[in-house]
Amino acid sequence: MSAHPRELLPLAAAGALEADEQAQVAAHLAECEACAREAAAWGRLATGLSELKAPRPSRTLVARTVEAVEARLAARAERAWNRAALGFLIAFAWTLALLSWVVVDLVAGGLALRLERPLGPTAAWYAAYVVAGWLAAGVAAAFAGRRAQEQGRIA
Amino acid sequence: MDPDRDDAARLRRGDSEGLAGLMQRHQDRLFRYLLRLTGDEAMAEDVFQQTWLQVAERISRYDAARPFAPWLFRVARNLALDQLRRVRPESLEETGETAAPAGTGHDPLASAVAGERSSRLVNAVAALAPLDREVLALRFETELELKQLAHTLGVPLPTAKARLYRALTRLRERLIAYAPAEEWQ
Numbered sequence: 001m002s003a004h005p006r007e008l009l010p011l012a013a014a015g016a017l018e019a020d021e022q023a024q025v026a027a028h029l030a031e032c033e034a035c036a037r038e039a040a041a042w043g044r045l046a047t048g049l050s051e052l053k054a055p056r057p058s059r060t061l062v063a064r065t066v067e068a069v070e071a072r073l074a075a076r077a078e079r080a081w082n083r084a085a086l087g088f089l090i091a092f093a094w095t096l097a098l099l100s101w102v103v104v105d106l107v108a109g110g111l112a113l114r115l116e117r118p119l120g121p122t123a124a125w126y127a128a129y130v131v132a133g134w135l136a137a138g139v140a141a142a143f144a145g146r147r148a149q150e151q152g153r154i155a
Numbered sequence: 156m157d158p159d160r161d162d163a164a165r166l167r168r169g170d171s172e173g174l175a176g177l178m179q180r181h182q183d184r185l186f187r188y189l190l191r192l193t194g195d196e197a198m199a200e201d202v203f204q205q206t207w208l209q210v211a212e213r214i215s216r217y218d219a220a221r222p223f224a225p226w227l228f229r230v231a232r233n234l235a236l237d238q239l240r241r242v243r244p245e246s247l248e249e250t251g252e253t254a255a256p257a258g259t260g261h262d263p264l265a266s267a268v269a270g271e272r273s274s275r276l277v278n279a280v281a282a283l284a285p286l287d288r289e290v291l292a293l294r295f296e297t298e299l300e301l302k303q304l305a306h307t308l309g310v311p312l313p314t315a316k317a318r319l320y321r322a323l324t325r326l327r328e329r330l331i332a333y334a335p336a337e338e339w340q
Contacts, residue, residue: 007320010319010320010323010324010327011316011323014294014319014323016294016316016319042327045327048272048273048276049276049280049291052273052276052295053273054186054187054190054191054296055186055190056183057183057186057200057203061200061204062178062182064204065178065203065204065207066174068208069171069174069207069208069210072211073211
């Protein structure tokens with residue numbers, strides 16, 4: 001008779017042995033009554049565990065969870081849309097800013113010609129124009145954000 | 156085609172129908188697992204909701220080449236262990252005289268219906284350490300394969316088997332102590 005594989009019996013009952021171990025246990029149980037009784041006891045325990053009836057989640061819990069997740073998904077979609085819109089606006093603003101260089105250069109050059117006197121470096125005027133534009137946009141964004149925050153708080 | 160992968164892809168696109176499919180297939184066993192692990196119905200409900208919220212948030216991190224269930228159970232496990240550590244700073248491997256989940260053993264009517272034997276088994280499981288309850292729930296109540304069980308626990312397969320062995324022997328010792336004449340002998 002092979003050595004008693006007592007340590008393998010709980011795992012055999014739990015279906016957690018490799019095929020070769022399972023075969024080794026089965027061969028031993030066929031010739032060892034004591035181990036067969038022990039294996040049967042472990043088997044009853046495993047069956048009892050498999051048949052335990054735990055409560056299912058209540059309908060209220062499931063409904064509450066679905067509602068919370070849908071709200072989270074909606075918030076995520078809104079954040080994604082806001083990021084996309086902001087990205088587009090920034091790209092658009094920079095395109096306008098770069099194009100306006102040409103306009104500023106033309107206007108400043110034309111005006112200088114008409115007045116027959118220099119108006120200073122065009123680049124400085126242009127930089128001042130861009131900074132003023134971004135400052136105005138920044139202030140507007142801050143006001144809009146604050147207002148949205150207040151509305152959210154009220155709602 | 157794996158329905159979990161389809162639904163995970165839909166959820167990734169922000170479609171709540173994807174969530175509905177995933178919940179329908181996994182909510183019962185997830186809740187059973189959380190109930191056994193935490194040993195507390197209110198905590199299990201809380202973690203259940205947080206788990207699905209995290210699934211919605213982190214679905215882009217889910218590797219669709221792997222099964223969904225172990226990933227889901229791992230998210231749930233991390234949340235549950237965080238909660239358990241907050242309310243029970245001592246080791247999760249120590250036993251506590253945790254009450255059995257409501258409606259599964261202490262109610263006389265439920266006990267009569269379910270049978271004394273089953274009731275004793277539920278109480279013995281509830282009195283085990285959280286990590287012992289966890290491995291038993293994963294093996295016997297969630298239908299996860301062994302490899303998936305090990306993945307959920309974040310340990311190699313032999314370690315998962317060792318934990319399963321330890322939990323089973325501890326459970327049987329308890330049952331024999333409660334009712335020496337019963338069939339657990």
